[in-house]
Amino acid sequence: MQLPREVIIGDGTLDEIGPLYERLGLSGPALVVTGPKTYHIAGREVCSRISDLGVEAKHVIVEKPTVEEVQRVEEKARELGACAIVGVGGGSKIDVAKLAASEFGIPMISIPTAASHDGISSPFASIKGLNRPYSVKAQTPLAVLVDMDIIVDSPARLMASGCGDVIAKFTAVKDWRLAHVKNNEYYGDYAASLALMSAKLMVRNARRIGSGSREGLRALMEALISCGVAMSIAGSSRPCSGSEHLFSHALDVIRPGGALHGEQCGVGTIMMAKLHGLNWRKIRAVLATVGAPVDAGGISATPEQVVEALVMAPSIRPGRYTILNEVRLDERKALELARSTGVLN
Numbered sequence: 001m002q003l004p005r006e007v008i009i010g011d012g013t014l015d016e017i018g019p020l021y022e023r024l025g026l027s028g029p030a031l032v033v034t035g036p037k038t039y040h041i042a043g044r045e046v047c048s049r050i051s052d053l054g055v056e057a058k059h060v061i062v063e064k065p066t067v068e069e070v071q072r073v074e075e076k077a078r079e080l081g082a083c084a085i086v087g088v089g090g091g092s093k094i095d096v097a098k099l100a101a102s103e104f105g106i107p108m109i110s111i112p113t114a115a116s117h118d119g120i121s122s123p124f125a126s127i128k129g130l131n132r133p134y135s136v137k138a139q140t141p142l143a144v145l146v147d148m149d150i151i152v153d154s155p156a157r158l159m160a161s162g163c164g165d166v167i168a169k170f171t172a173v174k175d176w177r178l179a180h181v182k183n184n185e186y187y188g189d190y191a192a193s194l195a196l197m198s199a200k201l202m203v204r205n206a207r208r209i210g211s212g213s214r215e216g217l218r219a220l221m222e223a224l225i226s227c228g229v230a231m232s233i234a235g236s237s238r239p240c241s242g243s244e245h246l247f248s249h250a251l252d253v254i255r256p257g258g259a260l261h262g263e264q265c266g267v268g269t270i271m272m273a274k275l276h277g278l279n280w281r282k283i284r285a286v287l288a289t290v291g292a293p294v295d296a297g298g299i300s301a302t303p304e305q306v307v308e309a310l311v312m313a314p315s316i317r318p319g320r321y322t323i324l325n326e327v328r329l330d331e332r333k334a335l336e337l338a339r340s341t342g343v344l345n
């Protein structure tokens, strides 16, 4: 079980990267992996704070979460003789930093600039070009540093997407439990409870999150970090990724880049919740409250694409037993499910 050694969340905490770097016992060069926008928001500041320690700090701008970018970052880390990689940005920058650090065999520090998905603190990374649409195991960040001053200024759409990724835990845990009962898979009560608790915390704070309040966003950020920790404890993405994620991954295969990960997972959760006999209306209402999409139009998918994704979902990751292995949706049943939950009308 690999867990982050330090998690800092607070207002104006970006300044703490220097002392944190020292506390973690890092004394060599740092490679800061960031995006074109997030460099100006936080990446530049992180570089200069680490330089203030008398340690060399260089940055590399990453555009997309691809295998090529991971290799490029790894190459930069080698050239620099980096002793740590600091990921500063949204989900994809963190993912590239995490996998490159893992491949190069050095620690990674995660500094998210938005509350958009649960990869902030998890040991997994979603990278394109690895011949599978779901995340791969990398390593758990050594530390997570969240500056709420930056998070409150991030786009509302990213925050709503983060809510979709958290609400997915209701169906993910149900699927995990089902796999345990029907398929004799390992099931960890503690990891499952932690993921569920995070989803409940988000639901309780839905109004505050929807209004963009600092307290609400902090609760969302804590929920996302706890989900990542749940995955570290479980040693797999099981507590956080079930049939609703398979639906999202299938959509990415059918129609890449159409909507954000958490947005698609949220819509998937509405439908999978119905299959599990959960209160899907409440899930839909919570997503609406935080401003996340609740139907096909909201995730820019055509009715045909939604149906195709539902039918394809179980084959995306055959080893992952979910409710879709029990229900076996054909086109007719898929259409019925999407219609009955308001995903299609």
Ligand SMILES: [Zn+2]
Pocket: 117, 118, 165, 240, 241, 245, 261, 265
């Ligand atoms: Zn996810």
